[in-house]
Amino acid sequence: MLITKTELEGCVILKPTIFRDERGYFFESFNKTTFKKHIGLDLNFVQDNESKSSKGVLRGLHFQRGEHAQAKLIRVVKGKILDVVVDVRPSSPTYGKHLSIILSAKNKKQLYMPPGFAHGFVTLSKQAVVNYKCDNYYNKDSEGGIIFNDTTLNINWVLDHKKLIISKKDLSLPSFNNI
Numbered sequence: 617m618l619i620t621k622t623e624l625e626g627c628v629i630l631k632p633t634i635f636r637d638e639r640g641y642f643f644e645s646f647n648k649t650t651f652k653k654h655i656g657l658d659l660n661f662v663q664d665n666e667s668k669s670s671k672g673v674l675r676g677l678h679f680q681r682g683e684h685a686q687a688k689l690i691r692v693v694k695g696k697i698l699d700v701v702v703d704v705r706p707s708s709p710t711y712g713k714h715l716s717i718i719l720s721a722k723n724k725k726q727l728y729m730p731p732g733f734a735h736g737f738v739t740l741s742k743q744a745v746v747n748y749k750c751d752n753y754y755n756k757d758s759e760g761g762i763i764f765n766d767t768t769l770n771i772n773w774v775l776d777h778k779k780l781i782i783s784k785k786d787l788s789l790p791s792f793n794n795i
């Protein structure tokens with residue numbers, strides 16, 4: 617497994633070792649022991665999520681507050697997305713900074729984000745199926761978010777904003793300065 621640190625402390629890109637043969641391929645999409653050995657985190661993932669989106673669908677930017685904050689390990693099993701995480705840890709030197717990465721079924725990269733990050737993605741392929749593990753359960757009452765086109769964050773979502781498909785809930789999220 618190839619592990620790359622990012623400029624946002626605690627966010628790591630993982631590229632699993634792929635075993636290919638005449639049947640196809642095999643890889644370990646998560647291994648608790650390997651994760652602990654290489655990244656030093658003894659994670660206890662308790663919820664797995666999957667969503668399917670069409671091209672232009674943007675989900676985010678989402679986080680859960682306080683004790684419900686979630687670490688996530690994100691990967692794509694079909695298609696291609698631009699995945700974005702924003703550091704919303706007030707005491708962090710990179711508070712307000714974001715990281716964007718292409719995750720696809722082809723590149724098989726995974727992004728690990730610790731608790732204290734907002735997360736979102738936009739679908740760049742005709743369809744994308746995104747799979748992510750969370751170390752804390754969904755808690756509706758602690759949901760928070762930031763509007764995707766926040767001017768302080770200034771995220772490049774690659775696609776023309778007029779072509780984006782965004783839920784009503786996400787379109788009513790506050791600005792970064794008001795979270």
Ligand SMILES: Cc1cn([C@H]2C[C@H](O)[C@@H](COP(=O)(O)OP(=O)(O)O[C@H]3O[C@@H](C)C(=O)[C@@H](O)[C@H]3O)O2)c(=O)[nH]c1=O
Binds near residue numbers: 754
């Ligand atoms: C996130 C979530 C939603 N739901 C329900 C609530 C709602 O009726 C329906 C759809 O929820 P949403 O519109 O919030 O789904 P979605 O916009 O896909 O939300 C997700 O976005 C990405 C970017 C994340 O990082 C996730 O943590 C999550 O916030 O699913 C659960 O039952 N469990 C969950 O863990």
